[in-house]
Structures are given as structure tokens and as C-alpha cells.
Amino acid sequence: GAVVSQHPSWVICKSGTSVKIECRSLDFQATTMFWYRQFPKQSLMLMATSNEGSKATYEQGVEKDKFLINHASLTLSTLTVTSAHPEDSSFYICSARVPGDFATEAFFGQGTRLTVV
Amino acid sequence: AQSVSQHNHHVILSEAASLELGCNYSYGGTVNLFWYVQYPGQHLQLLLKYFSGDPLVKGIKGFEAEFIKSKFSFNLRKPSVQWSDTAEYFCAVSPDSGYSTLTFGKGTMLLVSP
Numbered sequence: 001g002a003v004v005s006q007h008p009s010w011v012i013c014k015s016g017t018s019v020k021i022e023c024r025s026l027d028f029q030a031t032t033m034f035w036y037r038q039f040p041k042q043s044l045m046l047m048a049t050s051n052e053g054s055k056a057t058y059e060q061g062v063e064k065d066k067f068l069i070n071h072a073s074l075t076l077s078t079l080t081v082t083s084a085h086p087e088d089s090s091f092y093i094c095s096a097r098v099p100g101d102f103a104t105e106a107f108f109g110q111g112t113r114l115t116v117v
Numbered sequence: 118a119q120s121v122s123q124h125n126h127h128v129i130l131s132e133a134a135s136l137e138l139g140c141n142y143s144y145g146g147t148v149n150l151f152w153y154v155q156y157p158g159q160h161l162q163l164l165l166k167y168f169s170g171d172p173l174v175k176g177i178k179g180f181e182a183e184f185i186k187s188k189f190s191f192n193l194r195k196p197s198v199q200w201s202d203t204a205e206y207f208c209a210v211s212p213d214s215g216y217s218t219l220t221f222g223k224g225t226m227l228l229v230s231p
Contacts, residue, residue, distance in 0.1 A: 004160075034218060041126070043207070043223040093161070095219075105151065106219055108161040 002028045004096050006109030013084055013116055021079045021112045023094030029074035030096035034106070035067075038091040047092075050077040084116040119144035119210050123222035130198050130229050138193040138225050140182075140208035147213035150191040152182055153221075156204045164206070167191065168213075178202070200231045 003026040013019050023033055031052045036044040048069050049057040056069035066088075068080040081088055091113050095106040124139035142148065152164040165176025172184040182193045191208060208222040 036221075041223075043121075043221040044219075046218050046220070049218060095161075105163040105166055108153075110160045 002026075002096075002098055002107045004030075004094065004107045004109045006094055006112055008112060009110060010113040011115070013114070015085055015116055016083055018080055018082045019084055019114060021081075021092055021094075021114075023077045023079070023096070023109050025075045025096050025107075028096075028098050030077075030098075031074060033071060033077040033094055033096045035069060035077075035079050036093045036095065038093060038111075044093060047079075052077075081114065084114070086116045089114055089116045119148065119212065119220045121208050121210050121220055121222035123206075123208050123225050125225050126223065127226045128228070130227070132200055132229055132231055133197050134229075136193070136195040136198045136202075136227070138206055138208075138227070140191045140193065140222060141189050142191065142208075142210045142220075143189060144210060144212065149211045149213055150182075150184060151209040151211075151219065152176065152180070152191070152193050153207045153209060154204045155207065155224075161207065164193070198227075198229050200229050203227060203229045 005024045007022045033050040035047045038044045047062045050069045050071040052071045058064050071077040091111050093111040095108045097106050120143045122141045150167040153161045154164050155161045164180050165174045167174045167184045175181050180195050184191050205224045205226050207224045209219045211219045
């Protein structure tokens, strides 16, 4: 199946700093990617839909200015957590679907564990 | 908006026991249904999916799921689990339209003891 790679796998940062997470589709072009957040013992919650060449679509309650999403190419979407605080500590996961076939599975990155201290 | 409910947060089984994980969804229209598995330290991987046709779906590693439309359910089953099936299992649903987003259940952690 298609491969989605996320980097880094884990990151620790100081409160007030910004962290960038990359999501790459390695063997296909993804016009749309999705960013999820997973709290311990809870489900994956969709944060935003990242669209290549246009603005991301954020879910209700997700701060656009805090979670900056850039989808500059067909194989790369980035999520930047700006001015991170301890409550932003979480597991962030991206996914993508192969375009042209909406009836296909989503492929997931391995996730990024963010810890803000 | 759609929602997904998984009945059990934790399940503990002995090897060779049978498994059934419950999943119910709420949505008024046609849906696509998925079961994903996340082994410790690994990506989410697709176990099986239902889009249309035979409501009994066969997936990888001996898993199957049955879509019962009248019950809004998509339960996951395996006749005989193995220690290597220890993982977290997520049921997910997306509306039947292009590039629809997935809504996940909270997941069920399965622990299989040897």
C-alpha cells in the first residue's frame, strides 16, 4: 500500500517555542491530507484538512493561528504548533488518501509524540 | 455529523479464544466503514473495509467484520486470536462521498495472553 511518513516521531520542546511536524506521501501525490490529534485513551480527533495549494479547513474548536498548516506540494504537508504550551502535548497523526479514488483507505503516518515542558 | 461508538475500551483474552469487538455508528446516509489496527509503536494499518456489496467482509490476518445496516453496527471478529494480535483497534466511518474525512471510535485495546 501507499506510504505516509511523518517526522519527527517524537519531540520535546520548551513552553513558548514552536514545533514543525512534517507529513510526506512517499509514493503517491496527495492533494488532500488530514491532521489528527490523539489524547491518551481517546480517539483520533480530526483537527484539519490540508489542501494542496490552498488554505486548510479547520474543525470547530481548533485554533487556526496556533496550528498552522501548510500544504505547499503534492507530497508534503506541515503542521506547526506555535507558542506551544503543556496542554498541547499530545500525539499528532497525519493521513492521506490516494487521489482519484475516494473509495479507498486512508494511509497514516507513524505519528509524532509532542511533549511541551 | 457522524459518530462512532466502540463498546469496550479494554479486552483481555487468552490465545485461541474468539474475539468480537463491537462498533456502532450514527449517520443518516450511506457510509464507508473501516477497522484499523495499531500495533505497539507502529502506524495505524487498515484491517478491512466495507463500501458496498457483501456485508460480511474479510480482512487481513483472519479478521472479518459484518455490516448490519439495521443495527448501524460493524462488529469485528476473529475465531481464534493469537498473542501477536495484541494491539489497539479502531472502528472508523466516513460518509460515502469524495475525500470524506474519517470519524474514529475511541479504540479498543486488546491484550492476548500466551
